[in-house]
Amino acid sequence: xxxxxxxxxxxxxPLRLPRVCLAxxxxxxxxxxxxxxxxxxxxxxxxxxxxxxxRPGLALPKIKxxxxxxxxxxxxxxxxxxxxxxxxxxSVASQLDVLGKAAGxxxxxxxVELQTATKCKPEHLxxxxxxxxxxxxxxxxxxxxxxxxxxxxxxxxxxxxxxxxSTATTLYDNVAMMRFxxxxxxxxxxxxxxxxxxxxxSRVLGVRAGSAFTFAAVSAGEQTAPGQVTAQDLxxxxxxxxxxxxxxxxGVAGDPVxxxxxxxxxxxxxxxxxxxxxxxxxxxxxxxxLLACVRDIxxxxxxxxxxxxxxxxxxxxxxxxxxxxxxxxxxVVRAQDGKLYGFNxxxxxxxxxxxxxxxxxxxxxxxxxxxxxxxxxxxxxxERGCEVFILNRTPVPAQKLARKAKARSVKRADLxxxxxxxxxxxxxxxxxxxxxxxxxxxxxxARYVFDMIYDPAETRLMKLAQxxxxxxxxGIEMFVHQAAxxxxxxxxxxxxxxxxxxxxxxxxxxxxxxxxxxx
Ligand code: NAP
Numbered sequence: 001x002x003x004x005x006x007x008x009x010x011x012x013x014p015l016r017l018p019r020v021c022l023a024x025x026x027x028x029x030x031x032x033x034x035x036x037x038x039x040x041x042x043x044x045x046x047x048x049x050x051x052x053x054x055r056p057g058l059a060l061p062k063i064k065x066x067x068x069x070x071x072x073x074x075x076x077x078x079x080x081x082x083x084x085x086x087x088x089x090x091s092v093a094s095q096l097d098v099l100g101k102a103a104g105x106x107x108x109x110x111x112v113e114l115q116t117a118t119k120c121k122p123e124h125l126x127x128x129x130x131x132x133x134x135x136x137x138x139x140x141x142x143x144x145x146x147x148x149x150x151x152x153x154x155x156x157x158x159x160x161x162x163x164x165x166s167t168a169t170t171l172y173d174n175v176a177m178m179r180f181x182x183x184x185x186x187x188x189x190x191x192x193x194x195x196x197x198x199x200x201x202s203r204v205l206g207v208r209a210g211s212a213f214t215f216a217a218v219s220a221g222e223q224t225a226p227g228q229v230t231a232q233d234l235x236x237x238x239x240x241x242x243x244x245x246x247x248x249x250x251g252v253a254g255d256p257v258x259x260x261x262x263x264x265x266x267x268x269x270x271x272x273x274x275x276x277x278x279x280x281x282x283x284x285x286x287x288x289x290l291l292a293c294v295r296d297i298x299x300x301x302x303x304x305x306x307x308x309x310x311x312x313x314x315x316x317x318x319x320x321x322x323x324x325x326x327x328x329x330x331x332v333v334r335a336q337d338g339k340l341y342g343f344n345x346x347x348x349x350x351x352x353x354x355x356x357x358x359x360x361x362x363x364x365x366x367x368x369x370x371x372x373x374x375x376x377x378x379x380x381x382x383e384r385g386c387e388v389f390i391l392n393r394t395p396v397p398a399q400k401l402a403r404k405a406k407a408r409s410v411k412r413a414d415l416x417x418x419x420x421x422x423x424x425x426x427x428x429x430x431x432x433x434x435x436x437x438x439x440x441x442x443x444x445x446a447r448y449v450f451d452m453i454y455d456p457a458e459t460r461l462m463k464l465a466q467x468x469x470x471x472x473x474x475g476i477e478m479f480v481h482q483a484a485x486x487x488x489x490x491x492x493x494x495x496x497x498x499x500x501x502x503x504x505x506x507x508x509x510x511x512x513x514x515x516x517x518x519x
Contacts, residue, residue: 017045017074017212017213018043018044018045018074018213019207019213019214019240019241020043020045020213020214020215020216020231020234020235020240020241021045021046021047021076021213021214021215021216022039022043022045022046022047022215022216022217022218022231023046023047023049023215023216023217023218023222023223023224023225023228024036024039024046024047024048024049024218025049025052025218025222025224026052026053027052027053027054028053028054028058029053029058029059029062030062032048032049032052032053032059032062033059033062033063033065033066035218036048036066036073036075037066037069037070039218040070040072040073043231044072044073044074045073045074045075045213046073046074046075046076047075047076047077047078047111047215047224048063048075048076048077048078048102048107049078049080049086049087049224050077050078050079050088050098050102051078051079051080051081051082051086051087051088052087052224056079056088056098057097057098057101060101060102060104060105061105063075063077063102063105063106063107064105064106066106067105067106074108074109075106075107075108075109076107076108076109076110076111076135077098077099077102077103077107077109077110077111077132078110078111079095079098079099079102079111080111080113081095081113081115081116083115084113084115084116084139085139085141086113092116092119092120093120095112095116096112096116096120096124096128099111099112099128099132100127100128100131102132103128103131103132104131107132108132108133109132109133109134109135109160109161110128110132110133110134110135111135111137111163112125112128112134112135112136112137112159113136113137113138113139114136114137114138114150114153114154114157115138117136117157117159118157122157122158125157125158125159126158129158129159129160133160133161134158134159134160134161135159135160135161135162135163135191136154136157136159136161136162136163137162137163137164137165137191138150138154138163138164138165139165139166139195139225140165140166140167141167141195141226142167142169143166143167143169143173144166144167144168144169144173144176144177144194145166147164147166147176147177147180147192148180148184150164151164151180151184151188151190155188160189161189161190161191161212162188162189162190162191163190163191163192164180164190164191164192165191165192165193165194165195165225166194166195167194167195167196167199167226168194168195168196168198168199168201168202168227169196169198170198170285170286170289171198171201171282171283171284171289171290171292171293172289172292172293172296173194173198173199173202174194174198174199174200174201174202174205174293174297175292175293175296175297177192177193177194177199177202177206177209178201178202178205178206178209178297179209180192181206181209181210181211182209182210184210185209185210185211185212186210189212190210190211190212191211191212191213191214192206192209192210192211193206193211193214193215194227195225195226195227195228196226196227197226197227197258197283198227198282198283199227200227200229200280200281200282201249201280201282201293201297203227203228203229203234204229204234204238204240204243204278204280205243205247205249205278205297207240207243208243208244208245208247214234214240215228216228216229216230216231216233216234217229217230217231218230218231219232237263237264237267238267238278238280239267239271239278242276243278244276246276247276247277247278248275248276248277248278248300248301249277249278249280249297249298249299249300250266250270250277250278250279250280250299250300250301250302250303250490251279251280251281251282251299251302251303252266252279252280252281252282252302252303252304252305253282253284253290253302253303253304253305253308254282254283254284254304254305254306254307254308255283255284255285255306255307255308256283257281257282257283257284257305258281258283260281260305261479261504261507261508262279262281262303262305262483263279263280263281264503264504264507265479265480265483265500265503265504266279266303266483266486266487267279268496268499268500268503269483269484269487269495269496269499269500270487270491272496272499273487273491273493273495273496275491275493277300277490277491282302284308287308287311287312287315290302290308291315294332294334294340295338298334298338299334300333300334300490301331301332301333301334301486301489301490302331302332303330303331303483303486304329304330304331304332305330309328309329309330309372310327310328310329310372312329312332312342313327313328313329313342315340316329316332316340316341316342317339317340317341318339318340318341318342319341319342319343320341320342320343322344322347322379322380322383323342323343323344325379325404326344326346326347326372326375326376326379327372327375328344328346328372328375328376329342329343329344330343330344330345330346330376330482330486331343331344331345331485331486331489333489333490343486343489344376345481345482345483345485345486345489346372346373346376346377346478346482347376347377347379347380348380348481348482348484348485349376349477349478349479349480349481349482349485350376350377350380350381350424350450350452350478351380351381351384352481352485353450353473353477353478353481354381354422354448354450354473355384357448357471357473358421358422358447358448360381360384360385360386361384361385361386362385362386362387363381363386363387363421363422364386364387364389364419364420364421364422365381365386365387365388365389365420365421365422365423365424366388366389366390366391366410366418366420366422366423366424366446367381367388367389367390367391367407367424367426368391368392368423368424368425368426368427368438368439369392369425369426369427370390370392370394370397370398370400370401371397371426371427373426373452374390374392374401374424374426374427375401375405377424377426378390378401378405378407379405382405382406382407387408388405388407388408389407389408389409389410389418389420390402390407390408390409390410391409391410391411391412391415392409393427395409395411412443415439415443415445416442416443416445418445419445419446420445420446420447421446421447421448422446422447422448422449422450422473423439423444423446423448423449423450423465424449424450424451424452425438425439425449425450425451425452425453425459425461426452428453429461430451430453430456430459430460430461431453431455431459432455432456433456433460434456434458434459434460435460436460437459437460437461437464438461439461439464440464441464441467441468444461444464444465444468444470446465446470447470447471448470448471448472448473449461449462449465449470449471449472449473450472450473450478451472451473451474451475452475452478453475454474454475454476454478454479454504454508455475455508455511456512457474457476457505457508457509457512458474459475462474476501476504476505476508477501479504480497480500480501480504481497483495483500484497484500487500
């Protein structure tokens with residue numbers, strides 16, 4: 001920390017700052033302060049984005065009153081200039097004037113961008129520092145590069161915190177940011193994180209790498225930076241307040257991955273079973289990037305989703321024979337020696353819900369599809385003594401799979417003559433679409449229909465089946481069972497199944513409500 005003997009920070013900083021600072025915006029001073037009033041009880045550390053106000057100076061009397069009413073609040077005043085990624089269009093002098101007055105009104109910290117700081121005289125910055133702790137900030141909206149060089153530039157200026165924010169274009173950029181924080185945070189008070197969807201690792205783990213605090217959004221839709229997570233998610237999903245050196249890191253890796261419900265279900269399970277671990281959505285644009293992160297963060301376990309379930313196999317040190325047969329892996333464990341082991345829990349996702357309902361030995365089961373999920377179902381069901389039939393849009397993969405698994409491939413035209421105990425849909429037909437079904441009503445000759453699709457919660461196929469008096473098994477059961485099995489593999493503990501099902505059901509209902517509201 002580069003503080004002068006007279007600086008404000010020496011008096012102020014013995015108080016440890018909370019880990020999460022909420023960025024608050026408003027279209028006018030009343031809205032800004034009303035929002036802050038609503039937040040401050042649970043979130044004593046706020047950032048007032050004065051640059052979002054058309055005339056920031058008008059907010060000062062309200063800020064003063066805010067501190068009279070909330071003396072425990074800790075507030076950063078930020079009035080970022082438009083050139084540097086903010087919205088303030090005034091001069092450097094008027095920016096400093098606003099920040100000085102905000103400090104006078106009670107804000108204990110002020111944020112000045114490096115670009116502004118280099119334009120003003122050091123004595124102006126020092127003057128500001130007699131009233132508030134100064135955060136010297138730098139934002140790179142394109143990349144994560146030359147973090148050391150940026151810090152070196154910043155060090156020539158008087159400041160109490162150096163805030164270095166970059167943009168993650170790869171997962172590995174988070175490693176660069178966290179190495180930077182680990183290396184420099186003993187010598188300086190740093191705030192560091194990567195923006196963008198791929199920056200989630202640094203937003204959650206940056207504080208344990210040495211970032212003095214991190215930023216969060218008030219709500220989805222009120223982000224002041226790309227990829228900013230809401231305070232609610234940082235605290236309740238990612239449990240940022242508990243993240244420490246011993247916290248294990250897990251994640252779901254895929255491309256895309258933003259829609260995944262795995263973080264919600266897995267973080268719930270980890271919290272419920274008191275496992276010191278966090279589970280993140282890892283948007284991996286390449287496998288190479290993902291594997292480099294697994295080694296260097298290090299990541300203890302991964303859920304693998306599209307498009308890497310098959311491509312990851314050659315990169316693993318070992319897989320169980322079942323996973324090798326299926327040729328797809330959805331679960332990776334990183335052992336203590338750093339070796340990567342692959343498993344397929346989609347099988348458990350299919351077999352467990354069926355076992356709860358029927359005797360699998362000799363059960364006649366039709367699997368629609370011959371992709372990764374179908375293969376997991378076919379091999380798993382064959383191992384349990386089922387008679388398995390496969391129908392696929394393209395006949396050749398179905399025939400190949402049938403040969404390998406000692407199952408039978410069937411033609412669609414034959415369906416009307418055949419009957420089954422269970423029909424499993426392992427195709428994406430009906431996903432996010434309530435009008436499409438892989439089968440017509442008169443082709444559903446079975447006691448049960450099990451649709452792997454879980455969004456929507458009730459598919460067209462399920463509706464057609466119910467209309468024929470056929471019982472249905474929703475895809476959400478598969479989703480929860482495959483996740484539960486992953487949890488068991490990673491932690492050795494039984495999974496809290498009911499809680500996992502509850503949170504996914506709620507998340508799906510919320511998603512459906514949002515989609516309906518948009519229509
Ligand atoms: P995949 O490897 O891409 O295989 C897709 C299969 O569906 C292929 O056999 C493909 O046939 C067939 N298919 C694709 N589009 C079709 C269409 N328009 N009409 C008829 N058949 C079509 O995918 P996957 O990983 O196996 O996943 C399949 C489904 O299972 C997805 O909806 C996925 O979300 C779901 N799933 C759910 C869970 C869960 O936890 N509930 C877990 C895993 C998967 P072709 O060979 O002719 O291309």
